[in-house]
Amino acid sequence: MTTNKHAHKTFGHQTSNLIMSIYEMGKDIFTLSEASKITGLKDQSLLNHMSRLNKNGVVTRLMPGMYKIVPLQMGRATEYLGNPYLVAREIIVRKFKKKRPVYYISHSSAMDLHQMVTQPQLVVYATTTKQIKKQNILGTPFHFITAPSQQMIGIKKHWVDKTEQIFVSDLEKTILDGLKMPEYCGGITEVAKGFWIKRGDIDVERLVNYALKLNIGAIYRRLGFLLEIYQINCPNEIKRLNKKMSSTYLLLDPGLPSEGKYFKRWMLRLNITSEELLAQVRT
Numbered sequence: 292m293t294t295n296k297h298a299h300k301t302f303g304h305q306t307s308n309l310i311m312s313i314y315e316m317g318k319d320i321f322t323l324s325e326a327s328k329i330t331g332l333k334d335q336s337l338l339n340h341m342s343r344l345n346k347n348g349v350v351t352r353l354m355p356g357m358y359k360i361v362p363l364q365m366g367r368a369t370e371y372l373g374n375p376y377l378v379a380r381e382i383i384v385r386k387f388k389k390k391r392p393v394y395y396i397s398h399s400s401a402m403d404l405h406q407m408v409t410q411p412q413l414v415v416y417a418t419t420t421k422q423i424k425k426q427n428i429l430g431t432p433f434h435f436i437t438a439p440s441q442q443m444i445g446i447k448k449h450w451v452d453k454t455e456q457i458f459v460s461d462l463e464k465t466i467l468d469g470l471k472m473p474e475y476c477g478g479i480t481e482v483a484k485g486f487w488i489k490r491g492d493i494d495v496e497r498l499v500n501y502a503l504k505l506n507i508g509a510i511y512r513r514l515g516f517l518l519e520i521y522q523i524n525c526p527n528e529i530k531r532l533n534k535k536m537s538s539t540y541l542l543l544d545p546g547l548p549s550e551g552k553y554f555k556r557w558m559l560r561l562n563i564t565s566e567e568l569l570a571q572v573r574t
Contacts, residue, residue, distance in 0.1 A: 446464070542562050543559050
């Protein structure tokens with residue numbers, strides 16, 4: 292791949308107008324219909340034009356009907372994803388069309404944005420109120436998790452660059468999403484490590500308030516267990532969680548085999564032991 296800043300790209304008036312118009316809209320990802328409105332081209336003429344732009348490394352075709360402008364410094368590269376969280380946002384916005392999209396970047400992707408992970412994240416996760424199929428764009432998997440509107444709490448704006456924002460779960464909601472579905476965060480050990488890394492920044496009262504709003508038994512059990520084994524000093528919050536215990540045992544990590552001791556206090560089957568979780572944060 293050449294990285295010569297201007298790398299032989301020459302723009303005609305129509306292409307320059309398209310690129311400048313998209314940038315003036317405050318973005319670099321656009322749809323075929325937006326390109327049609329700007330260029331005046333339609334049907335096969337429009338498709339031919341976009342195909343030429345893709346071939347010349349002016350734009351990348353992310354998926355049918357969606358394109359991204361390739362920065363000049365990328366040279367002749369015809370495949371350029373850019374920030375994957377912006378791509379996830381645009382996929383969701385496109386799905387909702389004129390309705391205001393309800394979504395947030397979640398699970399291990401939110402952990403990445405909150406600096407709760409130590410390994411690169413290869414899958415992009417987003418939670419939304421509308422069902423969206425999994426996508427694989429330029430080798431990056433995008434996984435969309437559907438949640439009811441009442442569970443869309445703890446969402447904040449996050450700047451990904453000087454001009455672009457996305458929605459992401461806040462620190463506390465990120466932890467709870469991980470406890471609900473550890474499989475989308477690399478397992479309960481990764482959630483626990485993220486919890487430990489950010490333990491000094493967590494608002495425990497907010498964390499428990501969110502948990503009670505969500506009213507999900509698995510979250511009560513796993514959260515109470517983590518608060519105790521990591522010796523977070525919050526007796527009142529632990530008591531609030533422990534009052535919500537029912538008579539059913541759940542696995543500490545639902546992605547691992549059903550084995551291990553039963554821990555009655557939090558109604559958990561410890562298929563990962565507390566010693567293993569403590570060892571994870573000592574390394």
